[in-house]
Amino acid sequence: MQVPLVCPSCRARLDETPTGYRCPDCGAVYPFDRGVPRFVEVDPFYEGRWARPDFSRGSLRNWLVKKERFFLKRLQGQRGVLLDLGCGGGWAVFAAVGHAVGLDISVTSLLAARQVYPQVVCASLEALPFPDGAFDFVVSSDVLGHVPLGVKDRVLAEIWRVLKPGGRTLHYIEADGSDPAIRFARRYPGLFRKYIIEPEGHIGLETPEQIFKRFQAAGFRPRVELPVYRGLLYWGRVRQYFDNEYRGKNFWVDRWVDLARVFTAHPFLEVGGNVLVALALEVGDRVFPPEWAGGVLVDYVKGG
Numbered sequence: 001m002q003v004p005l006v007c008p009s010c011r012a013r014l015d016e017t018p019t020g021y022r023c024p025d026c027g028a029v030y031p032f033d034r035g036v037p038r039f040v041e042v043d044p045f046y047e048g049r050w051a052r053p054d055f056s057r058g059s060l061r062n063w064l065v066k067k068e069r070f071f072l073k074r075l076q077g078q079r080g081v082l083l084d085l086g087c088g089g090g091w092a093v094f095a096a097v098g099h100a101v102g103l104d105i106s107v108t109s110l111l112a113a114r115q116v117y118p119q120v121v122c123a124s125l126e127a128l129p130f131p132d133g134a135f136d137f138v139v140s141s142d143v144l145g146h147v148p149l150g151v152k153d154r155v156l157a158e159i160w161r162v163l164k165p166g167g168r169t170l171h172y173i174e175a176d177g178s179d180p181a182i183r184f185a186r187r188y189p190g191l192f193r194k195y196i197i198e199p200e201g202h203i204g205l206e207t208p209e210q211i212f213k214r215f216q217a218a219g220f221r222p223r224v225e226l227p228v229y230r231g232l233l234y235w236g237r238v239r240q241y242f243d244n245e246y247r248g249k250n251f252w253v254d255r256w257v258d259l260a261r262v263f264t265a266h267p268f269l270e271v272g273g274n275v276l277v278a279l280a281l282e283v284g285d286r287v288f289p290p291e292w293a294g295g296v297l298v299d300y301v302k303g304g
């Protein structure tokens, strides 16, 4: 069983041709690109950037990394048709739910995701090529922070449209935290853009509160809204953010980078160091203020 494809501009059911899909209503043509139906132009920033399939399904790392544990626990035993938005290389935990469809704007990522998902499409988040009510679950991880603010409501409306009534949507969303290190970083807007926003394409960050409000305004009923990753970063991230022209500007940030250099000196040390961070985050997420959160974990239901 495949989820049927519709025209993302006029929503008519598409006809399959040897070279792609054709819309019987508006005449639009959507080609196969290396066998993947493609509805958008290639975006060089994303093409092939996150393209490794994740076959883990209950590994030790899944249990240590809070966002992975969240999906693992909340989807355990759930069955249905699932859409993974911005799927990158795909994840076996999502595939275990049932027929899973991977959607991404990178064809290279989708070729990898095909090892995990039986159906993949290259399309934009704001115009999904699926019929209304096609999915029981719509999920994403590390994706919605990449969506420009002016487009977010359209993306949520599309998630609402393709979900069945009573369907669930679960996300890890990067948030605009305001912990002391990020507040310090913001004092240098040029560096902030260069080292914190642009390397990952986090052009659409909002505060945890703004994210929750947006989902609720779109009609979603919250089951879980959890600000996470409060005040701490994994060691590689510390170096990416602050081991650069930020050096010499703040005593404590410099010491943090020194420590990050030690922990990233060897892969074994880095794994051990990141386990320590994961454990410290369990404490930090309980004691630090929610505004410090670098991300949110959410689980919403469509309808009453």
Ligand SMILES: [Zn+2]
Binding pocket: 007, 008, 009, 010, 011, 012, 023, 024, 025, 026, 027, 028
């Ligand atoms: Zn059409």
